[in-house]
Amino acid sequence: MNRNYHAYCAMLLAFVLILVMCSQIFNGGDVFADTEKSVYLTFDDGPSDRVTPKILDVLKEENVKATFFIVGTAAESRRYLLEREIAEGHTVAVHSYSHKYGHIYASPENLIDDIDKCNKIIKEVTGSYTNVYRFPGGSYGLSDKLVSAVKAHGMKCVDWNASVCDAEYYSAPPEILYKSAIDTSKGRDTVVLLAHDSTTKTTTAKALKNIIRYFKEQKYAFKTF
Numbered sequence: 058m059n060r061n062y063h064a065y066c067a068m069l070l071a072f073v074l075i076l077v078m079c080s081q082i083f084n085g086g087d088v089f090a091d092t093e094k095s096v097y098l099t100f101d102d103g104p105s106d107r108v109t110p111k112i113l114d115v116l117k118e119e120n121v122k123a124t125f126f127i128v129g130t131a132a133e134s135r136r137y138l139l140e141r142e143i144a145e146g147h148t149v150a151v152h153s154y155s156h157k158y159g160h161i162y163a164s165p166e167n168l169i170d171d172i173d174k175c176n177k178i179i180k181e182v183t184g185s186y187t188n189v190y191r192f193p194g195g196s197y198g199l200s201d202k203l204v205s206a207v208k209a210h211g212m213k214c215v216d217w218n219a220s221v222c223d224a225e226y227y228s229a230p231p232e233i234l235y236k237s238a239i240d241t242s243k244g245r246d247t248v249v250l251l252a253h254d255s256t257t258k259t260t261t262a263k264a265l266k267n268i269i270r271y272f273k274e275q276k277y278a279f280k281t282f
């Protein structure tokens with residue numbers, strides 16, 4: 058009887074210990090989750106003389122890094138901006154050489170040529186090719202044939218799950234872009250935020266500081282591809 062009682066106590070103690078350990082692991086997991094939120098700031102269609110430097114200035118002031126999905130025809134005469142992006146720790150990635158949907162999406166061959174042409178400029182400026190790619194317009198709704206050709210070419214395709222909506226509005230007030238960034242990213246632990254640094258997107262540069270501060274307040278880590 059006495060021995061059974063001791064055995065029972067030992068089992069109970071072991072059970073309590075396991076419960077305590079589990080709760081510690083669980084709490085640890087929770088704490089980890091709080092610091093795990095990530096935001097990827099992404100800018101398409103640049104570089105432009107008018108907007109890209111302003112975007113870079115804000116990123117520098119806020120000390121965060123971003124990914125620039127460039128257009129080759131815009132970059133050819135603005136290599137200094139790619140050089141600045143790289144020097145300041147950002148990622149330069151392929152968006153398109155021509156950005157002409159009718160041509161690039163006409164066949165997998167056209168699409169791969171377009172990617173390679175853009176990547177050649179990146180290689181010339183940065184010293185290496187990138188495998189990071191964003192389809193003009195995103196991969197949504199594209200044929201499997203096109204998407205699988207790009208993947209077979211070794212490219213990592215990056216879409217987005219949130220947006221400042223600066224493509225939808227022409228010269229929208231910065232407050233509208235800020236609100237769009239928040240509304241579309243709400244509840245996501247990993248945010249890939251779409252924005253543009255092409256020449257007409259002056260209000261995107263104006264909205265950026267507050268957008269960055271919002272994600273900092275929400276304890277997101279800023280990451281690049």
Ligand SMILES: [Zn+2]
Nearest residue numbers: 101102193194
């Ligand atoms: Zn684009």
